[in-house]
Amino acid sequence: MALAGCGARGVGLPPPRLPRSASLRRVSSASCKPSAVSTRFHVAIPVSDLSVAREFYGGTLGLKEGRRSASWQDYDFFGHQLVCHEVPGYNPEASRSAVDGDPVPVPHIGLCLSREDFGTLTSRIDADAWEVAPHLRFAGQKGEQMCCFLYDPSGNALEFKSMTDDAMLFARYDVDNV
Numbered sequence: 001m002a003l004a005g006c007g008a009r010g011v012g013l014p015p016p017r018l019p020r021s022a023s024l025r026r027v028s029s030a031s032c033k034p035s036a037v038s039t040r041f042h043v044a045i046p047v048s049d050l051s052v053a054r055e056f057y058g059g060t061l062g063l064k065e066g067r068r069s070a071s072w073q074d075y076d077f078f079g080h081q082l083v084c085h086e087v088p089g090y091n092p093e094a095s096r097s098a099v100d101g102d103p104v105p106v107p108h109i110g111l112c113l114s115r116e117d118f119g120t121l122t123s124r125i126d127a128d129a130w131e132v133a134p135h136l137r138f139a140g141q142k143g144e145q146m147c148c149f150l151y152d153p154s155g156n157a158l159e160f161k162s163m164t165d166d167a168m169l170f171a172r173y174d175v176d177n178v
Contacts, residue, residue, distance in 0.1 A: 040079060040080050040081060041080045041081070042080070042081040042083070043077075043080070043081070043082055043083070043109055044072075044082075044083040044084075044085055045082070045083070045084060045085070045109065045152075045154075045156050046084075046085055046086075046087040046090045046092075046154065046156075047084045047085065047086055047087065047090065047152070047153070047154040047156070048086070048087065048088070048089065048090040048091065048153075048154045048155075049086065049153065049154070050070075050071065050072070050073060050084060050086040052153045052154075053073065053084045053086075053152065053153060053154060054073055054084075055153075056152050056153050057073075057075050057082070057084065057152070058075070060124065060125070061121065061124065062121075062124060063075040063076060063077060063082070064076040066081070071085065071086045072084060072085045072086065077111065078111055078113060078117065080111070090154055090155075091155065092154070092155040092156065094106065094107070094108075094155070094157055099137070100137045100138050100175075102132050102137065102147075102149075103132070104132070104149065104159075105131060105149060105151075105157035106157075107157065108149065108156075108157035108158060108159050109156070109157075109158060109159070110158070110159030110160065110161060111158075111159070111160055111161075112161050112162065112163060112166075112169060113160060113161070113162050114162065115146070115162045117162075118134075118146055118160060118161070118162035121160055122134045122148060122160070125150065129150055130148055130149065130150050131149040131150050131151055131157070132147070132148055132149040133148060134146060134147070134148040135147070135148070137161075138175065141173075141175070141178050142165075142168045142171040142173055143163070143168055143169075143171060143173075143175065144163070144164040144165070144168070145161045145162060145163045145164060146161060146162045146164075147159060147160070147161040147162075148160055148161075
């Protein structure tokens with residue numbers, strides 16, 4: 001049985017497979033470079049209670065609200081679009097991956113912020129709300145950064161980080177062999 005707004009396939013069914021005739025071709029990374037300022041990402045996440053999500057994202061995090069409906073809400077996520085879709089009964093189960101000694105929740109969504117925006121955001125959050133409190137990670141390495149994790153009221157893991165040197169965000173090196 002399909003649910004309203006969920007398409008003919010409904011919820012909980014595996015995604016459809018591509019037909020065998022569908023082919024994927026490799027595109028060079030040179031042709032995939034984003035245009036400077038105009039590139040924005042859009043991420044849609046499930047939430048169990050939209051009113052609680054509105055309180056968290058709009059109130060606690062201080063994000064500006066955009067379009068809204070009875071079942072979803074847009075936010076300005078530091079210049080990117082975050083959409084919270086209400087999914088009654090949503091209850092995620094997160095796994096962990098060790099990253100520089102931190103138990104990083106997977107899956108998670110993250111955002112790289114300026115040092116100023118990182119400080120402003122982290123100062124809005126009570127100390128006991130952090131899953132991984134703000135701290136320096138990869139100290140002395142190319143990827144040195146301040147980072148932190150918290151969960152929204154629906155259990156979605158959020159990471160916020162600020163690179164010591166923004167130019168090192170995409171630096172290529174083997175972290176395990178430094």
